Amino acid sequence: MKVRIKFTKTGILKYIGHLDLMRYFQKALRRTDIDVMYSKGFSPHMIMSFAQPLGVGVESLGEYFDLEIADTEDVSLIKDKLNVTMAEGITIEAVCVLPEKSENAMASVKAADYYIDFYDKKPDFTLLNETYLNSSELFYEKETKSGKKEINVKEFTFDFKIEESGLFIRTDASSGGNLKPGAFLEALFKKANLDLNEYKYHVMRQDLYTLNENNEFVSLGLIYA
Amino acid sequence: MQKCPIPEEIMMKIDHPERYIGNEINSVVKDKDKVDIRFAMCFPDVYEIGMSHLGIQILYDMFNKFEDTWCERVYSPWVDLHKIMKEEHISLFTLESKDPVKEMDFLGITLQYEMCYTNILQILDLSDIPLLSKDRTWDDPIVIGGGPCTYNPEPIADFFDIFYIGEGETMYRMLLDLYKESRKNGDSRKEFLHKAAKLSGMYVPQFYEPVYNDDFTLKEFKPLESDVPVKITKELVTDMDKTYYPDKPVVPFMKVTQDRVVLEIMRGCIRGCRFCQAGQIYRPVRERSAEYLKEKAVKMLKNTGHEEISLSSLSSSDYSQIEELVNFLVEDCTKKKINIALPSLRIDQFSVDVMSKVQDIRKSSLTFAPEAGSQRMRNVINKGLTEEQILNGAALAFKGGWTKVKLYFMLGLPFETEKDIEGIALLANEIAKTFYDTVPKEERVNGKVQITVSTSFFVPKPFTPFQWARMDKREDFIDKAEHTKHYIASQLNQKVIKYNWHEADVSMMEGVLARGDRRLSRVILNAYNKGCIFDAWGEYYHHDVWMQCFEEENIDPFFYTTRERAEDELFPWDFIDCGVTKAHLLREWHNAQNEKVTDNCKARCSGCGALKFDCGICVNR
Ligand code: SF4
Ligand code: SF4
Numbered sequence: 137m138k139v140r141i142k143f144t145k146t147g148i149l150k151y152i153g154h155l156d157l158m159r160y161f162q163k164a165l166r167r168t169d170i171d172v173m174y175s176k177g178f179s180p181h182m183i184m185s186f187a188q189p190l191g192v193g194v195e196s197l198g199e200y201f202d203l204e205i206a207d208t209e210d211v212s213l214i215k216d217k218l219n220v221t222m223a224e225g226i227t228i229e230a231v232c233v234l235p236e237k238s239e240n241a242m243a244s245v246k247a248a249d250y251y252i253d254f255y256d257k258k259p260d261f262t263l264l265n266e267t268y269l270n271s272s273e274l275f276y277e278k279e280t281k282s283g284k285k286e287i288n289v290k291e292f293t294f295d296f297k298i299e300e301s302g303l304f305i306r307t308d309a310s311s312g313g314n315l316k317p318g319a320f321l322e323a324l325f326k327k328a329n330l331d332l333n334e335y336k337y338h339v340m341r342q343d344l345y346t347l348n349e350n351n352e353f354v355s356l357g358l359i360y361a
Numbered sequence: 362m363q364k365c366p367i368p369e370e371i372m373m374k375i376d377h378p379e380r381y382i383g384n385e386i387n388s389v390v391k392d393k394d395k396v397d398i399r400f401a402m403c404f405p406d407v408y409e410i411g412m413s414h415l416g417i418q419i420l421y422d423m424f425n426k427f428e429d430t431w432c433e434r435v436y437s438p439w440v441d442l443h444k445i446m447k448e449e450h451i452s453l454f455t456l457e458s459k460d461p462v463k464e465m466d467f468l469g470i471t472l473q474y475e476m477c478y479t480n481i482l483q484i485l486d487l488s489d490i491p492l493l494s495k496d497r498t499w500d501d502p503i504v505i506g507g508g509p510c511t512y513n514p515e516p517i518a519d520f521f522d523i524f525y526i527g528e529g530e531t532m533y534r535m536l537l538d539l540y541k542e543s544r545k546n547g548d549s550r551k552e553f554l555h556k557a558a559k560l561s562g563m564y565v566p567q568f569y570e571p572v573y574n575d576d577f578t579l580k581e582f583k584p585l586e587s588d589v590p591v592k593i594t595k596e597l598v599t600d601m602d603k604t605y606y607p608d609k610p611v612v613p614f615m616k617v618t619q620d621r622v623v624l625e626i627m628r629g630c631i632r633g634c635r636f637c638q639a640g641q642i643y644r645p646v647r648e649r650s651a652e653y654l655k656e657k658a659v660k661m662l663k664n665t666g667h668e669e670i671s672l673s674s675l676s677s678s679d680y681s682q683i684e685e686l687v688n689f690l691v692e693d694c695t696k697k698k699i700n701i702a703l704p705s706l707r708i709d710q711f712s713v714d715v716m717s718k719v720q721d722i723r724k725s726s727l728t729f730a731p732e733a734g735s736q737r738m739r740n741v742i743n744k745g746l747t748e749e750q751i752l753n754g755a756a757l758a759f760k761g762g763w764t765k766v767k768l769y770f771m772l773g774l775p776f777e778t779e780k781d782i783e784g785i786a787l788l789a790n791e792i793a794k795t796f797y798d799t800v801p802k803e804e805r806v807n808g809k810v811q812i813t814v815s816t817s818f819f820v821p822k823p824f825t826p827f828q829w830a831r832m833d834k835r836e837d838f839i840d841k842a843e844h845t846k847h848y849i850a851s852q853l854n855q856k857v858i859k860y861n862w863h864e865a866d867v868s869m870m871e872g873v874l875a876r877g878d879r880r881l882s883r884v885i886l887n888a889y890n891k892g893c894i895f896d897a898w899g900e901y902y903h904h905d906v907w908m909q910c911f912e913e914e915n916i917d918p919f920f921y922t923t924r925e926r927a928e929d930e931l932f933p934w935d936f937i938d939c940g941v942t943k944a945h946l947l948r949e950w951h952n953a954q955n956e957k958v959t960d961n962c963k964a965r966c967s968g969c970g971a972l973k974f975d976c977g978i979c980v981n982r
Pocket of ligand 1: 630631632633634635638639640641675676
């Protein structure tokens with residue numbers, strides 16, 4: 137059967153990259169007695185699929201991976217079995233069973249929420265808000281193999297709000313249009329004539345979303361719950 | 362939440378910030394107010410190298426089993442962070458508590474290769490600990506060195522307070538107790554070190570003085586206090602089943618070199634290859650029982666979640682219970698989808714059978730280390746491997762489906778002639794021929810065999826029969842490598858033979874440091890001050906800078922390498938007793954000259970001197 141596992145990645149573990157995180161979970165699963173399914177072949181590997189990789193330096197309260205396990209497993213025990221062997225900063229939040237023909241975590245991701253906390257000097261939030269609302273285009277220069285490319289980040293942003301000491305954004309996180317919060321900030325600050333390098337900030341991913349049949353965003357953890 | 366002494370802006374700018382975060386599974390965090398002793402254990406190289414070292418894992422586990430001690434880890438910050446830490450005055454910290462290394466009671470540094478010597482200074486410097494032992498106070502940790510390079514600690518004697526000679530499992534408890542008592546009594550640092558110098562295996566350089574002849578050979582090496590030992594005998598574990606070995610090794614987040622469970626099946630080697638230091642200083646061979654190892658393997662795999670287990674020893678085929686152990690692992694591990702790595706197994710029917718079960722034959726390659734090309738030369742170096750054995754092994758492997766072979770040789774061995782160099786090419790060619798003779802055309806999977814010949818340059822090491830040998834010059838090395846290349850190119854099967862060789866400059870410096878004396882501390886210090894670190898990493902080794910340092914300190918580096926040594930010369934390391942006597946080594950040096958082979962410990966005891974430890978193969982024959 138296939139299960140979806142929701143976890144957090146916070147604190148100093150934000151410096152662990154995606155490949156290391158995958159290896160971390162493979163080892164963690166091996167430390168438990170959970171009966172994980174393996175691919176066939178000479179070097180079998182666990183059948184797992186991670187949702188949109190988190191950038192190094194970004195924390196998250198809502199990460200996901202899907203995992204094939206034996207049908208005999210008691211799903212209600214998986215969370216605790218894993219939590220006793222987690223490093224500080226990674227916590228399993230929920231485990232749910234996926235229907236037979238569900239899309240895997242990676243393919244179903246459509247959007248992500250981020251909270252950006254300016255913990256030192258605060259930028260002029262009113263100015264940023266006005267800039268966002270009044271510009272139809274916010275350009276970010278992306279370096280690609282074939283040279284520089286201008287991207288209108290506004291097209292990939294679904295929501296934007298000022299909240300307390302920071303900004304909240306909901307951006308495209310699909311594999312085709314994934315917008316990184318850093319790219320969004322660069323475009324917005326440039327348009328507002330602010331130098332992003334002068335500000336220190338933390339980014340916290342809050343959750344990942346997919347679309348339901350009514351084209352509404354639903355948390356990846358709730359779609360089949 | 363966990364601390365990080367390096368600000369976020371810097372962490373995001375450097376390579377692999379995960380090297381500096383600690384917090385790994387099975388790392389040990391204690392309450393610092395509830396321990397008496399804080400020990401920082403350091404491998405002076407980058408995290409992924411240092412974390413792969415078994416010795417530190419063993420000692421880390423041992424120290425942390427002591428209730429009054431908290432052992433933490435520290436590694437060399439990579440060059441990018443090194444520079445920033447110097448500029449921004451960030452003090453080096455331990456990975457567990459993130460507290461400054463300077464606040465620790467001990468800083469233990471393991472010395473695995475000579476080319477890490479400038480990194481010792483890097484660690485001290487970034488920790489704000491005075492580089493020279495004589496300048497330190499109780500505000501600084503006791504800096505203690507261990508590992509194979511302590512068998513000639515003289516080139517780095519000025520930087521260490523104590524060297525622990527031998528295996529760490531035995532004497533640390535006594536040293537820690539002595540330390541606690543000394544601190545309670547309000548002893549001075551010197552008083553403590555003086556007491557430590559009387560403990561078995563401890564060498565405290567400040568209580569000894571080398572006296573030189575006019576030509577800088579050693580005249581005398583004398584204790585400066587009447588109550589410290591004249592000779593320091595190495596420490597060793599006598600029963601390998603009744604000692605420390607971790608059940609829960611630390612599991613790095615980052616992919617490190619040794620990303621697997623490592624099972625040390627025995628210590629020492631029964632073979633006395635005459636160039637090999639490990640074969641002498643770890644004598645006698647001591648095995649762990651298969652029962653003990655099976656239990657450890659199961660526990661360690663369970664506690665780490667690693668997907669691979671590797672056997673570790675100098676020569677695994679000589680382990681008396683190898684078949685039983687390997688069969689157990691194959692059975693147990695394949696069930697759990699765990700790979701088995703079997704390095705240093707001799708190629709015979711058993712190993713070929715096992716490897717075909719646990720390895721992907723198409724991808725893996727077979728390794729032979731004949732070390733010398735001709736039989737005459739293999740007799741000189743006492744490598745008990747005949748051409749027939751190599752070719753039979755290769756034939757077995759080819760029949761089993763392997764097509765890739767790696768061959769390791771040394772150039773510049775004592776008494777080497779042109780014929781021996783040509784022998785390398787001839788042997789490689791014979792192996793290719795064996796492939797074509799054993800595997801019929803229609804069964805050749807990739808069509809052909811791939812043979813890789815690698816040569817390294819011979820570096821004479823202390824406590825080996827070749828400690829008297831002169832080392833080749835850089836030019837000789839390059840010349841010999843060119844000849845090897847030429848001979849390979851003139852073989853019939855040259856198309857399937859690839860040839861690699863190592864840097865000659867680094868080998869030369871390794872040769873200087875390996876048999877160096879205390880005068881070299883000045884040169885190393887000067888090299889560090891001129892920016893040398895990570896000398897073991899080819900691209901960071903600056904030969905010209907090192908040469909300039911020798912010139913400035915008025916020391917001739919060739920004194921240590923190309924000079925002929927008299928048989929009765931007093932060596933800087935002679936005050937250490939590793940068990941094997943100098944008389945035995947000299948006998949072996951003569952046997953080398955006479956191309957005479959000496960039996961291994963299992964076949965016949967050659968009376969090397971290690972019998973006095975009363976353990977291992979010397980008593981269980
Ligand atoms: S087999 Fe020879 S080279 Fe290998 S460890 Fe033993 S003595 Fe050293
Ligand atoms: S005393 Fe004999 S058996 Fe023991 S290590 Fe030496 S040569 Fe080997």
